Amino acid sequence: MTSPSATESAGIRVAVSTVIFSLRSRPGADALMIPLVRRTREPFEGAWALPGGWLDEREGLDDAAARTLAETTALSPSYLEQLYAFGDVDRSPTRVVSVVYWALLRSDLVDAQRAAEDAPENVEWFDVDDLPALAFDHNRIVDYAVWRLRNKVGYSRIAHGLLPDEFTLTELREVYEAVLGRRLDPSNFRRLLEGSEALLPTESFRTGKHRPARLYRYNSEVELADRGPLGPA
Amino acid sequence: MTSPSATESAGIRVAVSTVIFSLRSRPGADALMIPLVRRTREPFEGAWALPGGWLDEREGLDDAAARTLAETTALSPSYLEQLYAFGDVDRSPTRVVSVVYWALLRSDLVDAQRAAEDAPENVEWFDVDDLPALAFDHNRIVDYAVWRLRNKVGYSRIAHGLLPDEFTLTELREVYEAVLGRRLDPSNFRRLLEGSEALLPTESFRTGKHRPARLYRYNSEVELADRGPLGPA
Numbered sequence: 001m002t003s004p005s006a007t008e009s010a011g012i013r014v015a016v017s018t019v020i021f022s023l024r025s026r027p028g029a030d031a032l033m034i035p036l037v038r039r040t041r042e043p044f045e046g047a048w049a050l051p052g053g054w055l056d057e058r059e060g061l062d063d064a065a066a067r068t069l070a071e072t073t074a075l076s077p078s079y080l081e082q083l084y085a086f087g088d089v090d091r092s093p094t095r096v097v098s099v100v101y102w103a104l105l106r107s108d109l110v111d112a113q114r115a116a117e118d119a120p121e122n123v124e125w126f127d128v129d130d131l132p133a134l135a136f137d138h139n140r141i142v143d144y145a146v147w148r149l150r151n152k153v154g155y156s157r158i159a160h161g162l163l164p165d166e167f168t169l170t171e172l173r174e175v176y177e178a179v180l181g182r183r184l185d186p187s188n189f190r191r192l193l194e195g196s197e198a199l200l201p202t203e204s205f206r207t208g209k210h211r212p213a214r215l216y217r218y219n220s221e222v223e224l225a226d227r228g229p230l231g232p233a
Numbered sequence: 234m235t236s237p238s239a240t241e242s243a244g245i246r247v248a249v250s251t252v253i254f255s256l257r258s259r260p261g262a263d264a265l266m267i268p269l270v271r272r273t274r275e276p277f278e279g280a281w282a283l284p285g286g287w288l289d290e291r292e293g294l295d296d297a298a299a300r301t302l303a304e305t306t307a308l309s310p311s312y313l314e315q316l317y318a319f320g321d322v323d324r325s326p327t328r329v330v331s332v333v334y335w336a337l338l339r340s341d342l343v344d345a346q347r348a349a350e351d352a353p354e355n356v357e358w359f360d361v362d363d364l365p366a367l368a369f370d371h372n373r374i375v376d377y378a379v380w381r382l383r384n385k386v387g388y389s390r391i392a393h394g395l396l397p398d399e400f401t402l403t404e405l406r407e408v409y410e411a412v413l414g415r416r417l418d419p420s421n422f423r424r425l426l427e428g429s430e431a432l433l434p435t436e437s438f439r440t441g442k443h444r445p446a447r448l449y450r451y452n453s454e455v456e457l458a459d460r461g462p463l464g465p466a
Contacts, residue, residue, distance in 0.1 A: 009246045009247045009287045009289070009290065010246075010290070011290045012246075012247050012288060012290055013242045013243075013245075014242045014245050014247060014320075014330050015242070054242045055242045055245060056242070057242070057243070057244045057328050058322060059322065060320055060321050060322055061320035061321075061330070082317060082318065084315060085294060085332045087247075087288070087332065088294075089291060089292065089293055095290050097247050097288070097294070097330070097332070099318045099320065
């Protein structure tokens with residue numbers, strides 16, 4: 001802001017997009033899924049793209065991410081965090097800087113939100129490991145978001161954003177397995193998590209075909225993810 | 234980009250700023266320092282601000298960060314990474330989204346670059362723990378950058394960006410102490426680092442008042458910081 005010139009970044013527009021992750025149950029391992037929106041105009045008409053839209057002059061970036069996500073998919077995430085600003089000169093026919101967010105949505109809420117009357121018709125969920133060629137640089141953006149999620153799940157309680165309030169240790173392990181894309185040893189996982197201060201046992205049990213499994217919840221006194229001086233989203 | 238309106242983010246300008254860290258030797262513990270530029274025009278005329286400038290329509294964000302840093306401070310960092318996009322509506326009298334980078338500069342290079350003939354006169358270095366009230370939301374930005382640096386130094390070899398190619402374990406510990414803002418136990422630190430694959434002993438020693446200390450270098454086969462699919466800066 002110290003050397004304004006004739007251009008002063010005129011002709012550059014700011015968009016906001018969101019990579020919103022959820023899990024879908026599948027025999028074997030759960031799949032990590034994201035919703036995509038089919039484009040109805042050029043450029044990339046007919047191609048799948050991340051939900052998003054233009055930043056409005058009167059709204060902040062976080063608000064724009066939540067608004068454009070709701071407008072395009074009718075989804076409302078349990079966790080939303082800024083990921084990265086993508087601004088390569090040739091990423092779009094016109095000059096667009098996209099501030100990208102990533103979000104988590106509990107799978108039980110996905111079903112409810114998809115069944116809602118106002119759910120848009122041009123939205124579909126895709127397995128992140130089996131995506132088509134997306135519009136713009138959106139494949140690269142998804143790759144980066146998956147990498148960040150896989151890194152973050154190791155050192156924060158981020159898996160919570162994909163689970164209902166109470167869950168079994170097996171359900172928690174399945175979230176980690178879906179995010180990390182690999183199997184974890186059940187007894188090692190149980191030993192590691194049972195010793196964690198972030199996890200609290202409840203007096204409830206999940207019953208069914210198998211023997212009853214204790215339900216746990218996250219200790220709400222610990223932040224979902226430490227965002228430092230920027231505080232929670 | 235799916236619901237263009239009459240505004241399409243018109244009136245929003247994109248700036249790029251950089252928080253560039255270095256260390257200054259001080260009796261006791263080294264200080265973590267950043268350079269600031271005194272503003273020569275409104276808004277905030279006369280106040281100190283982060284080095285930066287407007288994004289040009291024909292350059293990418295990384296290039297803009299390096300260019301505006303060179304133009305305002307004549308500094309060229311050893312490590313440069315995107316930090317966060319700041320876009321609150323009221324952060325500037327006009328609507329500006331600032332894509333902020335953070336960078337590291339070896340202290341031996343700071344002195345060389347400051348002594349250069351083209352070094353600008355309106356740049357000064359400040360201790361991050363003793364900053365004046367900065368222009369815009371720049372105090373908040375610096376707080377966030379320091380928090381990220383302190384987090385990152387724990388799980389990556391980021392300290393390398395603040396050191397010359399060869400260094401003693403004491404010098405490395407002093408970098409960690411300055412970044413983390415606390416003393417570390419010398420023998421624990423030595424034990425931890427000597428077992429690390431990232432650190433390679435050389436056959437050279439630093440001599441002086443104290444007994445000779447072996448020089449180490451970082452294993453260049455390991456990335457400075459894993460940036461995933463986005464690759465190195």
